[in-house]
Amino acid sequence: MRWVRTSVRLGLDEMTKPTEAQQTYAVEDAFQAEMPTKTLSLAEATTWLAIIADDEGVDYPLLLQGNLSRRTDGLAFNDEWCIAVRKKQPSELLLLHEMAHLVCANKNHGREFRTQLVRFLRRYVSLLHAARLHEMFTSAGLSVDPFTAT
Ligand SMILES: [Zn+2]
DSSP states (O other): OHHHHHHHHHHHHHHHSOOHHHHHHHHHHHHHHHSOOOBOOHHHHHHHHHHHHHHHTSOOOEEEEOOOOTTOSEEEETTTTEEEESSSSOBHHHHHHHHHHHHOSSOSSSHHHHHHHHHHHHHHTOHHHHHHHHHHHHHTTOOOOOGGGO
């Protein structure tokens, strides 16, 4: 009986515990509210992503805007090397989030992804933005490489 009760409780915990992706999104949302990054037109965003791609030594991603579901602000398609956004004025944070997916070997929202996102912010937005997001990931218990390494 005890075994059964325990496994039921574990099951509930798993259902109510936010996933690593949800926790990462929550930190990014709080960060965007506290230190908003600029929004860019699609033309500006395309140019900005090309500059970043040049700098990172990767192909220019194709940027598309379309009717994604309300809950999805952006998507990265690795095979097509394409970033899709829902809004016509995507934020720099959203663009860097999707760009980080393109360049990361792991396609999840794990440590490699968070480290890459912080590095992109530091390089293409500002040191202060990068330092703050790094701090927020760390306080939320989400792993990320030390800031000096980004
Ligand atoms: Zn993502």
